[in-house]
Amino acid sequence: MCASGKYTSRGPALIPRMKTKHRIYYITLFSVVLLGLIATGMFQFWPHSIESTAEWSLDRRSVHDAPLVRLPVSSPIPERGDLSCRMHTCFDVYRCGYNPKNRIKVYIYPLQRFVDEVGVPISSTGLSREYNDLLSAISDSDFYTDDVTRACLFVPSIDVLNQNSLRIRETAQALAMLPRWDKGMNHLLFNMLPGGPPDYSTALDVPRDRALLAGGGFSTWTYRQGYDVSIPVYSPLSADVELPEKQPGPRRYFILSSQTAIHREYRAELERLKEENGEALLLLDKCSNLSQGAASARKRCYKGQVFDYPQILQESSFCVVLRGARLGQATLSDVLQAGCIPVILADSYILPFSEVLDWKRASVVIPEEKLPEMYTILKSIPHRQVEEMQRQTRWFWDAYFSSMKAIGMTALEIINDRIYPYAARTYEQWNNPPVVKWSSVNSPLFLPLIPPRSPGFTAVVLTYDRIESLFRVITEISKVPSLAKLLVVWNNQNKSPPEESLWPKIAVPLKVVRTKENKLSNRFFPYDEIETEAVLAIDDDIIMLTSDELQFGYEVWREFPDRLVGYPGRLHLWDHEMGKWKYESEWTNEVSMVLTGAAFYHKYFNYLYTYKMPGDIKNWVDAHMNCEDIAMNFLVANITGKAPIKHASSMPRALMTAH
Helix, strand or coil: CCCCEEEEECCCCCCCCCCCHHHHHHHHHHHHHHHHHHHHHHHCCCCCHHHHHHHHHHCCCCHHHHEECHHHHHHCCCCCCCCCCHHHHHCCHHHHHCCCCCCEEEECCCCEECCCCCCCEEEECCCCHHHHHHHHHHCCCEEEECCCCHCCCCEEECCCCCCHHEEEEHHHHHHHCCCHHHHHHHEEEEEECCCCCCCCCCCCCCCCCCEEEECCCCCCCCCCCCEECCCCCCCHHHHHCCCCCCCCCCEEEEEECCCCCHHHHHHHHHHHHHHHHHHHHECCEECCCCCCHHHHHCCEECCCEECCCHHHHEEEEEEEEEEEHHHHHHHHHHHCCCCEEEEEEECCCCCCCCCCCCCCHHCCCCCHHHHHHHHHHHCCCCHHHHHHHHHHHHHHHCCCCCCCCHHHHHHHHHHHHHHHHCCCCCHHHHCCCCCCCCCCCCCCCCCCCCCCCCCCEEEEEEEEECHHHHHHHHHHCCCCEEEEEEEEEECCCCCCCCCCHHHHCCCCEEEEECCCCCCCCHHHCCCCCCCCCEEEEEECCCCCHHHHHHHHHHHHHHHCCCEEEECEEEEEEEEEECCEECCCCCCCCCCCEECCCCEEECCCHHHHHCCCHHHHHHHHHHHHCCHHHHHHHHHHHHHHCCCCCCCCCCCHHHHHHHH
């Protein structure tokens, strides 16, 4: 068949060629439609933050530009505040809903100028720099939303940080006028300086209905546990001064007091301590020979000698933080920044962020009546614990106190953890500074639930001077097929270990580590020589365990790498008749602990025992040379929530009882 269509150089012309003017018309029409679709898509999917930027940009926000709101005298006033409020009674968690990121959404009310009927503002200062920084931090965070319908928490733009600058009644009326107030439900107020003369209440006096309060001076009487958030009193003085981080260790002074408005009875007691302890205690006061102003605020004096403040705080191991007219003191932030351990004497004070922060690791809290005994109490703290606390104080300041942003974000994180407890940060995440990292150590909580492919185990033998039994233990352990290395911890500082030629000849490396002090905790130190995941802690007189029993114990540990797997068992229980804990070493089928005189465990627990165990527990163990096995059992159980595993060995009952 022949085609009747015309041919061109490009092939058959199946469609008649379009006229030029029609082609231009259709191209133009297509372009217009395409541009319209693109513009529509950009409008639909581009982030709608124009309104938010106009309201909350730091450069644009100004009290003078905010609309004026006049408060009628008859405006309603919120209730004083419900002390019985808790998250399940005064907070609507259903507003927060579920979201994949487990983050609450926070809405900030637009800025307004509230005045009474005659035009007098409700605050003498308006929007402070600190509150402006706080609102800016929230608006820049992933908590923020400009969609009021998505909000879980509402933050007023009314600055109540300092009650001294507020008119109480009118401020309460302004809060009640907020469109989403609803008796304060799901509203958060930030206040750092509560109360006023003469009684100085420990919570904001502004009536606030059911609103949550992030307060800087709570006492046990005004703090609603699990509802309010205790925050620090921000110190602009320390924020304006860059203090280099100082390495932990001894300082020029042992105790330093830098507060200038101390009650005369407290100052008299401090002066008495100064007389008794001399140069170890530095008692500073304001400088009477300097003119008042910003310069004098950064100076402290002692008998005519002038010191720079807060720099002088870095020269002391401990810094006194006494209550003043208010419980919360900005001095606490200053001493934390300086790496000086705060000694807090403020009865009933709720420490900042105490819901999540372990203040025992970064401060010493002493009852006010114990002030005369302060020096003796502080002297009883071991040097190593002092250094750990010095590290912790500076880290607390960096993470949670250093700026209004840090304070605000910490408060929101705490509330967020309450709303989404399944995604809450752990104790370790809140309290452990990210300093020590062990590249070769993995938390056993994250180990696979299958036997790990590890190159055997390291046997750690703690010894003092029982050479004969030590050599017998080494000889027996060396027969275990999975032994990778044998480490002898020589705990005798008065006697040298035997010469190398006298030690048993074994097929695996044998290392001897000499300790500086005779402490039971040395057996749980994370020595660099331990390269395996598994550790066998064994005493130098455990000669009854056979190589088969040790090998089987190691195989059991491989199945349960997050447990203590041991041989001698113990039982602790509460004796109701005696009203105290009972520790059983009888031969029974009930076991709650295994002795670490012969036990397998993951080397990760050496790190936890040495660096994360509360210092008073380790100190007690080392002072009494006993109970290190109880401490390790409790540590592992608290970390994993799992019980130890007892191996049914052939160890004689006499030995089981002796340990």
